[in-house]
Amino acid sequence: MPQPMLAYRLDTLRFIAVNDAAVRHYGYSRREFLTMTINDLCLPDDDPWSGAEPPRLDPAGPPGLRTTWRHRHKDGTPIDVAVSGVSLVFNGRARVIAVNDITERKRAEEELRQLSSRLVRSQDEERRRIARELHDATSQTLGALAINLGVVNESAGSLKPEAREALGDSFRLLETCTREIRTMSYLLHPPMLEELSLPGALHWYTRGFTERSGTQVYLEMPPDLGDVPGDVALTLYRIVQESLANVYRHSGSRSATIRLSREPGEIVLTVADRGRGIPPGVLERDLGKQSSGSSPGVGITGMKEKARQLGGRLEIQSGIQGTTVTVVLPLLQEGARSAGSSG
Numbered sequence: 297m298p299q300p301m302l303a304y305r306l307d308t309l310r311f312i313a314v315n316d317a318a319v320r321h322y323g324y325s326r327r328e329f330l331t332m333t334i335n336d337l338c339l340p341d342d343d344p345w346s347g348a349e350p351p352r353l354d355p356a357g358p359p360g361l362r363t364t365w366r367h368r369h370k371d372g373t374p375i376d377v378a379v380s381g382v383s384l385v386f387n388g389r390a391r392v393i394a395v396n397d398i399t400e401r402k403r404a405e406e407e408l409r410q411l412s413s414r415l416v417r418s419q420d421e422e423r424r425r426i427a428r429e430l431h432d433a434t435s436q437t438l439g440a441l442a443i444n445l446g447v448v449n450e451s452a453g454s455l456k457p458e459a460r461e462a463l464g465d466s467f468r469l470l471e472t473c474t475r476e477i478r479t480m481s482y483l484l485h486p487p488m489l490e491e492l493s494l495p496g497a498l499h500w501y502t503r504g505f506t507e508r509s510g511t512q513v514y515l516e517m518p519p520d521l522g523d524v525p526g527d528v529a530l531t532l533y534r535i536v537q538e539s540l541a542n543v544y545r546h547s548g549s550r551s552a553t554i555r556l557s558r559e560p561g562e563i564v565l566t567v568a569d570r571g572r573g574i575p576p577g578v579l580e581r582d583l584g585k586q587s588s589g590s591s592p593g594v595g596i597t598g599m600k601e602k603a604r605q606l607g608g609r610l611e612i613q614s615g616i617q618g619t620t621v622t623v624v625l626p627l628l629q630e631g632a633r634s635a636g637s638s639g
C-alpha cells in the first residue's frame with residue numbers, strides 16, 4: 297500500500313496537496329482536504345494526562361522530525377500515526393509529511409501493558425494469600441511446636457547430654473524460624489491504608505519493619521502532606537514495601553531513608569539505601585526484552601508498572617554507594633483534569 301502523504305503550508309498550516317492514499321486513509325475527499333489545516337486531523341485534546349505528556353510536535357516546527365501524533369478519521373475513529381516530514385520551498389514554504397499508521401502497534405503495546413498489569417495484580421493477590429497463610433497457619437503451627445518443646449524441656453534433666461543439646465538447639469531454630477516468618481509475612485502484608493492516612497500507614501509500616509528486620513528507617517516528609525488520592529497513596533505504599541523488602545533482602549545495608557515530598561502537580565518519593573548496589577545487568581532487563589537466562593525480578597518490574605499506570609515514572613540509580621528508587625506521580629484532581637495543562 298502506498299503511504300499517505302500530505303503537503304501543507306507552514307504559515308497557514310492549510311493543505312495544498314494530498315495523495316490518494318491519504319484520501320483513503322483519512323476518509324476526506326481531496327476537495328475537503330484543501331479546506332482543512334493539519335490541525336483539523338488532530339484529536340481534540342481529551343487525554344486526562346495530557347499535562348504530563350511531552351508537548352505535541354508543532355506542525356510548523358523544525359523540519360526532519362519524526363514523531364507520533366494522534367489523528368482521527370473523518371468518522372471520528374482515532375488513528376495513531378508516526379509522522380516524518382521534510383520542509384521545502386514551494387509556493388512560499390511548505391511541509392510534506394509521510395504518515396505511517398501505528399494504531400495496531402499501539403493497540404498491541406496497550407495489550408502488553410494490560411497483561412503486565414494483570415500480572416502485577418495477581419502477584420499482589422498471591423502475596424496477600426501467602427502473608428495470610430504464613431500468619432494464620434505456619435505461625436500457629438510454630439506456636440504449637442514451641443509449647444511441645446516446652447513440655448519436653450520440663451523433663452530436660454532426665455535427658456542424655458546430646459539430647460539436651462539438641463533440645464536447646466531446637467529452641468534457637470524455632471526462634472529464628474518464627475522471626476523469619478513474622479518478617480516475611482509482615483513484608484508481604486496488605487496495607488493498612490484503609491484505616492490510616494498515607495503518613496500514618498508509612499510510620500506504622502516502617503516502625504514494624506525496623507523492629508523485625510533490624511534495619512533502621514528514616515522517614516522524612518512534610519508535616520502536612522495534604523490530600524493524596526487513594527490510588528496514588530496505595531501505589532506509593534506498595535513501592536515503599538517492595539523497596540524496603542529489597543533493601544532487607546539484597547542490599548546488605550543496615551539503614552534506609554524514605555523521603556516524600558509534594559511539588560506542584562506531583563508527589564515525589566525516594567527510597568535510598570547505602571548498600572552494595574544492584575548487580576550489573578539486572579536493570580537493563582525488563583518485561584519487553586526478557587532474556588531466557590536469569591529472569592528480571594517481578595518486584596522492580598511491578599513497581600515500574602504501578603507507577604506507569606498512574607501516569608508517573610520510576611527510576612533507579614544504583615552503584616557502590618547504594619541504591620535509590622525515585623518515583624514521581626502526577627497529582628491531578630478529578631475536577632481539575634480538563635484544566636490540567638501545567639506543563
Ligand SMILES: Nc1ncnc2c1ncn2[C@@H]1O[C@H](COP(=O)(O)OP(=O)(O)O)[C@@H](O)[C@H]1O
Pocket residue numbers: 542543545546547548569571572573574575578592593594595596597619
Ligand atoms: N536495594 C537493592 N540493593 C541491591 N540489590 C538490589 C536492590 N534491589 C534490587 N536488587 C537486585 O535486583 C534484583 C531484582 O529485584 P526485584 O525486581 O525486586 O526482584 P526480587 O527481589 O524478587 O529478586 C534482585 O534480585 C537484586 O539482585
Ligand SMILES: [Mg+2]
Pocket residue numbers: 538541542593595596
Ligand atoms: Mg524484590
